[in-house]
Amino acid sequence: MKRSLREIAEAVGARLHGDGSLQMRGVASIAAASTDDLVFVEEEKYLSRALQSKAGAVIAGEFAAGSTGKPLLISSHPKLVFARAARLLQDGSHNGEGGGIHATAITDPSARIAQGAVVGERAVIAAHAEIGESTRIGAGCVIGQGVKIGRECCVFPSVTIYPGTTLGDRVIVHAGAVLGSDGFGYVRDAKSGRYEKFPQVGKLVIEEDVEIGANTTIDRGTLDETRIGRGTKIDNLVHIGHNCRLGENVVIAAQTGLSGSIVIENDVVLGGQVGIGEHARIEEGVMLGGQGGVLPNKVLRGKGVAFWGTPAQPVRQYLKQLAALARLGKKR
DSSP, X not given: OOEEHHHHHHHHTOEEESOTTOEEOEEOOTTTOOTTEEEEESSGGGHHHHHTSSOSEXXXXXXXXXXXXXXXXXXXXXXXXXXXXXXXXXTTOTTOSSOEEOTTOEEOTTOEEOXXXXXXXXXXEOTTOEEOTTOEEXXXXXXXXXXXXXXXXXXXXXXXXXXXXXXXXXXXXXXXOEEEEOOOOEEEOTTTOOEEEOOOOOEEEEOTTOEEOTTOEEEOOSSSEEEEOTTXXXXXTOEEOXXXXXXXXXXXXXXXXXXXTOEEOTTOEEOTTOEEOTTOEEOTTOEEOTTOEEOTTOEEOOTTOEEETTTTEEHHHHHHHHHHHHHHHHHO
């Protein structure tokens, strides 16, 4: 979608220098930009390269004020403004243009699909499901009975959302994700040695502005609910078990696995391939490095403290232990 620089500047909170009528279509790197693309620079040493590029306009910090050669959007945080501009320019481009329900989609008569919503090819919308305004459901998705999806969500192709799941506004779910599936819960019969399934009848609630990566799976609660807090960002190939409760603005990198009944408080950052045992608690602001492991029932606390290793320890302590082991190996 093309938008004028003036419109972009007003929407993202940047100061415009130059021709505000210039139309922008997208964003790009400095090397790959074309005449209707925006680029950004965070450091003054890259400004000349951006001004000499093919880009139509440049987003830059205060150091660029007074520069000439291209229109500028000036901000104290150019990378954040660039991200907002990209989202603005991409608005409406996910899952195709236009609106309405594709002829091959199957929608139950009792489903409520709001004005401006899009349902793609071969998608299935089950009974009593609700799809909010301007939400886009991609090709081949299955939206289960009674599922509620808010406004301006984007559900990419081949996503499955089980009954009993609620998505807030502006949620993004990437292709292949499975939301609200049964948790991994069984009871063993001591006499026969067989495992019998424990009921998985809870719910999954995903709050506003959450993004869920491709092929990620999030289980419903066993008897209560699994909840993902507002603004949380989850990478590809992440698994979140039943009864987990994630706070707001949590960031989880790829291939992380959470067992059941884990609490992750606000602003926690989990690196790639982190593993956390059941009933553990990660308190507000903790950072856990890649391949870190937390044993069941353990608590990590310390806002702004970085942990690493298995079992996870503060980084300084962990590195001291590694150094001690290395010295011991040399002595031997």
